[in-house]
Amino acid sequence: MAEPVEIPLVERVEGASEPLSLFAALVLWREAEASAAAARGEEMFMGKPDAWYEDLHWFCTNGHVSGRFLKSEKRGDCCLACGERVIMGPAIGEREFAPILSALKSRTLTQGEEK
Ligand SMILES: [Zn+2]
Numbered sequence: 001m002a003e004p005v006e007i008p009l010v011e012r013v014e015g016a017s018e019p020l021s022l023f024a025a026l027v028l029w030r031e032a033e034a035s036a037a038a039a040r041g042e043e044m045f046m047g048k049p050d051a052w053y054e055d056l057h058w059f060c061t062n063g064h065v066s067g068r069f070l071k072s073e074k075r076g077d078c079c080l081a082c083g084e085r086v087i088m089g090p091a092i093g094e095r096e097f098a099p100i101l102s103a104l105k106s107r108t109l110t111q112g113e114e115k
Pocket residue numbers: 060061062063064079080081082083084
């Protein structure tokens with residue numbers, strides 16, 4: 001059997017008592033943004049709004065936002081600035097992303113666990 005693939009933690013954290021990792025919180029935020037776009041009637045592809053593919057923005061847990069990322073066989077999609085994993089999201093810049101990330105951090109109860 002193949003090695004299990006690393007999947008987003010969305011389902012695993014639903015109702016879980018364990019602390020939410022910041023990356024998982026980031027994924028949840030992205031999914032909420034995608035759901036909101038779908039609810040507004042935006043055209044979707046693979047669960048994400050078409051607009052996101054037309055103006056690519058990749059986000060990491062260190063607050064970096066970039067139109068590019070490093071594709072790594074070992075670690076998946078990585079931030080060019082810091083090497084952390086990235087996920088694709090809505091077309092917003094680092095300035096707009098900063099308060100969102102702060103809010104996500106306040107939702108994660110990790111203590112000394114973050115890098
Ligand atoms: Zn980064």
